[in-house]
Amino acid sequence: MKKYLAVALGILTAIGGFVDIGDLVTNAVVGSRFGMSMGLVVVVGVLGICVYAEMSGRVAAVSRRATFDLVRERLGPRLGMLNLTASMLVTFLTFIAEIGGVALSLELVSSVSYLLLVPFVAFVVWLVLWRAKFSHMENVLGLLGLCLIVFSVALWQLGPDWGDYVSQAARFAKPGGEKWTTWAYYAVALFGAAMTPYEVFFFSSGGVEEKWTPEDLGVMRANVFIGFPLGGLLSLSIAGVATAVLLPQGIGVDSLGQVGLPVAVALGKIGLAILIVGFVAATFGAACETGLSVGYSIAQYFGWQWGKYVTTREATRFHAMILVSTLAAVAVLLTAVDPILVTEASVVFSAVALPLTYFPILVVANDPDYLGEYVNGRLANGLGLVYLVLLTVVAVAALPLMVITGMGA
Amino acid sequence: MARLHGHLDAALHLLDRQVVDTDGALVGKVDDLELTEYADGRLEVTGLLLGAAALVPRMAPRHDDHALAWWHRLAPQWRDRERPGWISIEDVKQLDSEVTLRKRRSGVVIPQPEAAEGLVLRRASTLLESEVTGPDGPLRERVRDFRLEPGEHPTVHAIIVSRGRPGTLMGYDRNRVTRPVLLAKTLRHFNRHTGELSLDDVTIDWDGRRVEARTRPGPLTRLHD
Numbered sequence: 004m005k006k007y008l009a010v011a012l013g014i015l016t017a018i019g020g021f022v023d024i025g026d027l028v029t030n031a032v033v034g035s036r037f038g039m040s041m042g043l044v045v046v047v048g049v050l051g052i053c054v055y056a057e058m059s060g061r062v063a064a065v066s067r068r069a070t071f072d073l074v075r076e077r078l079g080p081r082l083g084m085l086n087l088t089a090s091m092l093v094t095f096l097t098f099i100a101e102i103g104g105v106a107l108s109l110e111l112v113s114s115v116s117y118l119l120l121v122p123f124v125a126f127v128v129w130l131v132l133w134r135a136k137f138s139h140m141e142n143v144l145g146l147l148g149l150c151l152i153v154f155s156v157a158l159w160q161l162g163p164d165w166g167d168y169v170s171q172a173a174r175f176a177k178p179g180g181e182k183w184t185t186w187a188y189y190a191v192a193l194f195g196a197a198m199t200p201y202e203v204f205f206f207s208s209g210g211v212e213e214k215w216t217p218e219d220l221g222v223m224r225a226n227v228f229i230g231f232p233l234g235g236l237l238s239l240s241i242a243g244v245a246t247a248v249l250l251p252q253g254i255g256v257d258s259l260g261q262v263g264l265p266v267a268v269a270l271g272k273i274g275l276a277i278l279i280v281g282f283v284a285a286t287f288g289a290a291c292e293t294g295l296s297v298g299y300s301i302a303q304y305f306g307w308q309w310g311k312y313v314t315t316r317e318a319t320r321f322h323a324m325i326l327v328s329t330l331a332a333v334a335v336l337l338t339a340v341d342p343i344l345v346t347e348a349s350v351v352f353s354a355v356a357l358p359l360t361y362f363p364i365l366v367v368a369n370d371p372d373y374l375g376e377y378v379n380g381r382l383a384n385g386l387g388l389v390y391l392v393l394l395t396v397v398a399v400a401a402l403p404l405m406v407i408t409g410m411g412a
Numbered sequence: 413m414a415r416l417h418g419h420l421d422a423a424l425h426l427l428d429r430q431v432v433d434t435d436g437a438l439v440g441k442v443d444d445l446e447l448t449e450y451a452d453g454r455l456e457v458t459g460l461l462l463g464a465a466a467l468v469p470r471m472a473p474r475h476d477d478h479a480l481a482w483w484h485r486l487a488p489q490w491r492d493r494e495r496p497g498w499i500s501i502e503d504v505k506q507l508d509s510e511v512t513l514r515k516r517r518s519g520v521v522i523p524q525p526e527a528a529e530g531l532v533l534r535r536a537s538t539l540l541e542s543e544v545t546g547p548d549g550p551l552r553e554r555v556r557d558f559r560l561e562p563g564e565h566p567t568v569h570a571i572i573v574s575r576g577r578p579g580t581l582m583g584y585d586r587n588r589v590t591r592p593v594l595l596a597k598t599l600r601h602f603n604r605h606t607g608e609l610s611l612d613d614v615t616i617d618w619d620g621r622r623v624e625a626r627t628r629p630g631p632l633t634r635l636h637d
Contacts, residue, residue, distance in 0.1 A: 079423075
C-alpha cells in the first residue's frame with residue numbers, strides 16, 4: 004500500500020511540477036496566435052523529455068552519477084567547462100524567469116508592483132532551498148501545482164470543437180496571417196519549453212538526493228511515463244483555452260494576466276483564485292528547481308559536496324552557489340527587464356543548449372561500465388537516436404529563426 | 413567492478429571521476445594523476461591530484477605552464493599555490509563509476525609531497541596531448557590515453573594514440589560501448605586511426621611534450637575485466 008502511495012504521490016508531483024513559467028507563457032502565446040496547429044510539437048517535446056529523463060534517471064539510480072558528473076567524464080574538463088557555462092547561462096535565465104513569474108503571479112493578487120515583490124520572493128526561494136527538506140519541497144509545491152488543472156477544467160467548460168482542434172494539430176493549420184518562419188520559431192520555443200534542460204539536471208540530481216537504487220526504476224518510470232505526459236496534457240490545455248478565447252478576439256499574450264484570462268472567462272472568480280495558487284506554486288517550484296540545478300551542476304563539475312541529503316554545513320560551496328545565483332537573479336530582475344521577455348528568450352536558448360547534455364547522457368546510458376545490465380534497450384536507443392538528430396536540428400535552427408523573425412514579432 | 417585491480421585506461425576510467433570517502437561523502441574530482449618515473453623508465457600511478465593547481469593546467473593543455481603561472485599570479489603571496497592536493501593511490505579502495513577511498517574525507521587531501529630520491533614526478537596530463545613521432549618522422553596522432561596494468565601500484569604499459577577526432581573519451585574506440593549502433597559506427601569511423609604503442613617501444617620526452625615511437629602504432633588490444 005505504501006508503495007502505491009509513493010507511486011501516486013510521485014506521479015501527482017510530476018504532473019504538478021511539469022508546468023513552469025516557460026510552458027505557461029509559450030503555450031498561451033502559441034494558442035493565441037497559432038491555435039492548436041502546434042499540438043504535435045508539444046507531443047513530440049513531451050515524449051522527448053520522457054526519453055531523456057528516463058535515461059538520466061536510470062543512470063542516476065544505477066551508478067549514482069548525475070548529469071554534470073557524466074558531462075565532465077565523457078567530454079573532458081575543457082569541453083565540459085564550455086558545456087557547463089552554456090547550460091548554466093540558460094538555467095540561470097530560466098531561474099530569473101521563474102522568480103519573475105512568482106512575483107508577477109503575486110502582483111495579480113496584490114496589485115503591488117512585481118518589482119517590489121522580487122526581493123521578497125527571492126528571499127523565500129533561498130530560504131526554502133536553505134532550510135526545507137528536499138521531499139517536502141518537492142511534494143508540497145508539486146501538489147499545489149496541480150491547481151493548474153483549472154486550465155483543463157476551463158477548456159472542458161468552454162466546450163470547443165474537439166474535432167477541429169485535432170484537425171488543426173494534425174494539419175499544422177497555421178493561420179493565414181502568420182509566416183512559416185514565425186511558426187517555426189514558436190515551434191522551437193514550444194519544444195524548448197517542453198524539454199527545458201534544467202528539468203533533467205534536477206531530475207537526475209534528485210534521484211541521487213532520494214538515494215534511488217535499481218529497485219526504484221519502476222517508480223521512476225511511472226513518474227516519467229505517466230506524470231510527464233499528463234503534465235503535457237496540462238500544457239495542451241493552456242494552448243487550448245487560449246485558442247478558444249484569445250485567438251478569436253485577437254488578444255495577444257504579453258502578461259501573465261492574459262495567460263489566465265481564458266480561465267477567468269470560463270470559470271469566474273473561483274477558477275481564477277485556484278489558477279493563481281497554481282501559478283504561484285508552479286513558478287515557485289520551478290524557481291526552487293532551477294536554483295538547485297545551478298548549484299547541482301557547478302558542484303558536480305568540480306566534485307564538491309552537493310545536495311540537500313547532507314546538512315548545509317557539509318555542502319557549503321553548493322549553498323554558496325545557490326545564494327550567489329539568487330542574488331544575481333534579483334539584480335537582473337531589478338533592472339526592470341520584462342520577465343515575460345526573459346521567459347521567451349529562455350525557452351529558445353533551452354532548445355539551443357539541449358544537445359550539449361543530451362549527447363553525453365545517451366552515450367553513458369549505453370556504457371556497461373556505468374550501467375551493467377541496465378544499459379539502453381532497442382527502444383530507448385531507437386528513440387534516443389531520433390531525438391539526438393531532432394535536438395541537433397532544432398538547436399541549429401533556433402538562433403537563425405530568432406534573428407530572422409525578430410523574436411517572433 | 414573493482415576496476416583498479418583490472419586493466420583500465422587512465423583517461424577513460426580514472427581521470428575526472430568523482431572521489432568519495434569511505435562514508436560516501438564527496439571529496440572532489442580526479443583532476444589529474446601523479447605518475448612516478450623510475451630510473452628504469454617504469455611509470456607508476458602513485459597518487460590522485462585534486463584542486464585548481466591540477467585542473468587549471470588541463471584547461472590549456474598545450475600551454476599548461478602559462479595557465480599555472482596565471483593561477484600563481486592571481487595570489488602571488490601564497491607559497492606552493494602551484495602544488496595540487498594529493499591522495500595516495502594506496503588510499504583508493506575501489507574504482508567503478510566513482511573512486512572510493514579507504515578513509516574519511518576530513519584531512520584526506522594533503523599537498524603533493526616531493527619525489528623520493530632518484531624518482532621523478534610527472535602528471536598524466538603532460539603525457540596526454542603529447543605529439544608522437546614514428547620511425548619515419550612525425551605522426552598526425554597525439555597521445556589520448558594510456559593503459560594501466562593491474563596490481564597494487566597500477567603501471568603504465570601502453571599508450572593510446574589517435575588523430576584528435578571527437579569522441580576519444582566516449583569508449584566507442586575501445587570496443588567497450590557498442591550502441592546505439594549508428595552512433596558507435598560513426599564515432600569508430602572518426603577514430604579509425606586510434607592505435608596502441610607499448611611503453612617498451614617508446615621514449616617519452618617530457619619537456620618537449622613528445623613521444624618518440626620506434627614502431628608504428630598497432631591496433632588496440634581488448635581490455636579484460
